[in-house]
């Protein structure tokens with residue numbers, strides 16, 4: 704579903720991604736972790752062309768992201784993205800947030816878009832809040848709306864960039880629950896997260912990135928968590944720090 708081949712990116716002379724290659728199969732759940740500044744956000748944003756890159760190739764469901772002839776808005780409409788800070792429109796109701804892109808980008812009529820949006824809102828357990836504005840919802844609820852909004856576009860893959868790291872601790876679970884159910888339903892997912900419980904429970908693979916945008920590890924979850932001797936020293940050090948408490 705997603706194929707990265709030797710992707711490199713620079714900001715001026717600073718290399719932010721270094722020769723990144725990986726493959727994500729349909730239905731696979733891949734967790735991306737690593738220290739702050741290691742290029743995790745940049746990496747997943749290259750997949751829907753929110754970040755351009757200078758070298759390498761990316762294919763999403765066979766579509767060449769790097770090809771100037773590719774219709775990027777069309778590609779982006781099929782790749783769901785959920786950010787740390789939700790990015791809902793504050794002046795629009797929940798229902799309007801769920802429908803606007805379906806109408807403007809996919810060309811759906813208002814009735815169909817609303818039906819689809821509300822179905823996804825139901826799925827994340829927030830139907831009772833359909834007429835509220837984002838500011839009237841908790842962070843966890845806003846993030847669930849953001850997930851419902853992405854799902855309303857019928858994405859072929861979902862990208863998550865630290866979806867729980869801006870939340871109060873007691874709201875993390877409700878967002879992870881939605882992500883776990885998506886994973887169980889067979890959604891192809893790439894998730895930047897440090898929720899190692901989530902990674903252990905539902906991921907198929909774990910990618911570990913280090914400073915300079917290098918993929919240091921790309922292995923099965925069992926290999927990543929169950930075979931520490933085989934990990935790079937940098938990975939062991941990182942895991943020790945985040946699993947210590």
Ligand SMILES: Nc1ncnc2c1ncn2[C@@H]1O[C@H](COP(=O)(O)OP(=O)(O)O)[C@@H](O)[C@H]1O
Nearest residue numbers: 714717719737738739740741742743744745746
């Ligand atoms: N627009 C930019 N210009 C220059 N450097 C940037 C820009 N955006 C990000 N960076 C740098 O690229 C590196 C990787 O950033 P990022 O992908 O956000 O890392 P992560 O998500 O792993 O914390 C960081 O060192 C960051 O400072």
Ligand SMILES: [Mg+2]
Nearest residue numbers: 743744745865
């Ligand atoms: Mg980031």
